[in-house]
Amino acid sequence: MRIAVMGTGSWGTAYAMVLADAGNEVVMWGRDAELCEAITSTHENPRYHPGIALPTSLRATTNPGEALGGVTVAVLAVPAQTLRANLGSWTDVLPRGAVLVSLMKGVEQGTTKRMSEVAAEVAGVDAMQVAVVSGPNLAREIAERQPAATTIACPNPATAELLAEASTTAYFRPYWTTDVVGTEIGGSVKNVVALANGMAVGMGYGENAQSALITRGLAEMTRLGVALGASPLTFLGLAGIGDLVATCQSPLSRNRTFGEHLGRGLTLDQATAEMKQTCEGVKSCRAILELAQRQGVEMPITEQVVEVVHAGLDPREMLQAFMSRSLKAEAEVG
Numbered sequence: 001m002r003i004a005v006m007g008t009g010s011w012g013t014a015y016a017m018v019l020a021d022a023g024n025e026v027v028m029w030g031r032d033a034e035l036c037e038a039i040t041s042t043h044e045n046p047r048y049h050p051g052i053a054l055p056t057s058l059r060a061t062t063n064p065g066e067a068l069g070g071v072t073v074a075v076l077a078v079p080a081q082t083l084r085a086n087l088g089s090w091t092d093v094l095p096r097g098a099v100l101v102s103l104m105k106g107v108e109q110g111t112t113k114r115m116s117e118v119a120a121e122v123a124g125v126d127a128m129q130v131a132v133v134s135g136p137n138l139a140r141e142i143a144e145r146q147p148a149a150t151t152i153a154c155p156n157p158a159t160a161e162l163l164a165e166a167s168t169t170a171y172f173r174p175y176w177t178t179d180v181v182g183t184e185i186g187g188s189v190k191n192v193v194a195l196a197n198g199m200a201v202g203m204g205y206g207e208n209a210q211s212a213l214i215t216r217g218l219a220e221m222t223r224l225g226v227a228l229g230a231s232p233l234t235f236l237g238l239a240g241i242g243d244l245v246a247t248c249q250s251p252l253s254r255n256r257t258f259g260e261h262l263g264r265g266l267t268l269d270q271a272t273a274e275m276k277q278t279c280e281g282v283k284s285c286r287a288i289l290e291l292a293q294r295q296g297v298e299m300p301i302t303e304q305v306v307e308v309v310h311a312g313l314d315p316r317e318m319l320q321a322f323m324s325r326s327l328k329a330e331a332e333v334g
């Protein structure tokens with residue numbers, strides 16, 4: 001298949017590599033001419049994946065029309081909060097029947113829309129034409145061609161299966177589902193839980209505290225997803241618990257790292273200055289909370305992360321707030 005990957009960042013580059021290794025003709029679009037030139041001529045992305053040999057067939061361009069010309073699949077790999085503007089500027093050159101594939105793990109501020117919803121709306125296509133890739137996929141590990149699995153979701157099962165086949169390599173194994181809502185809620189909420197978990201790590205807390213956050217994070221992620229129509233089983237899969245564990249545990253995670261900075265006492269501005277890449281949980285947490293409040297769903301971890309990130313609450317007080325909540329049955333809502 002001829003595929004465009006829109007975005008030359010950490011995950012866009014690694015997923016483009018997967019698609020090219022799987023035998024597709026892949027062209028990337030990026031904003032930075034020098035970086036695009038390096039990808040095309042030296043087969044390396046020196047900014048995001050130094051030292052990784054990209055497939056020699058992989059090209060990159062700053063011209064969206066050149067990347068998107070004649071494609072059957074357009075992969076969207078920009079930050080969640082810029083997707084609307086980015087995709088809006090590409091619709092003129094987007095081939096009509098192309099399937100849109102979102103790699104993004106966020107919820108849009110203001111509208112509280114999931115990325116597949118934003119993509120369908122902006123491109124003016126049916127939801128059946130939009131798919132999502134989400135799972136425990138730390139980009140650097142995949143760029144190193146270490147084994148990984150993922151979930152590919154599309155309301156059209158034939159499209160989900162086709163995309164899974166097109167993304168299969170010796171090191172990358174996709175499973176498919178039609179549960180787009182669950183797949184996207186899993187990917188977005190895990191970033192917020194990883195921020196909280198990072199704060200616990202930064203404060204020097206050990207595995208018990210982290211396992212409690214992961215488990216209760218899974219509970220609130222599932223509550224929100226199910227309220228929005230997702231299957232609870234999705235949260236026991238790669239896009240749910242799988243990604244939650246990978247992101248909370250790995251020092252490669254930007255969200256966990258951001259939380260760690262806050263837990264060590266850095267201010268929000270200092271932590272932001274330390275991050276060179278997209279950290280979706282910081283921007284999406286408030287939108288996720290709004291989504292939950294509208295559904296009448298309690299998300300105590302998300303609520304506290306919003307307080308820390310947007311209202312300057314001390315992370316120590318955040319953890320204290322969890323410990324002093326009223327006691328309840330484990331399966332109880334909230």
Ligand SMILES: NC(=O)C1=CN([C@@H]2O[C@H](COP(=O)(O)OP(=O)(O)OC[C@H]3O[C@@H](n4cnc5c(N)ncnc54)[C@H](O)[C@@H]3O)[C@@H](O)[C@H]2O)C=CC1
Binds near residue numbers: 010137138277
């Ligand atoms: N890095 C990872 O391990 C993974 C990331 N993701 C998700 O993939 C999405 C993209 O993340 P990454 O590639 O990791 O981010 P990144 O920060 O590495 O790269 C973002 C890319 O978007 C570009 N960009 C930034 N602002 C832009 C704007 N205003 N307009 C157009 N392009 C802009 C950057 O130049 C860069 O090419 C995020 O939603 C993230 O949650 C999902 C799975 C794994």
Ligand SMILES: O=C(CO)COP(=O)(O)O
Binds near residue numbers: 139280
């Ligand atoms: O989504 C990811 C792994 O699956 C990457 O997480 P971070 O954005 O926190 O690095």
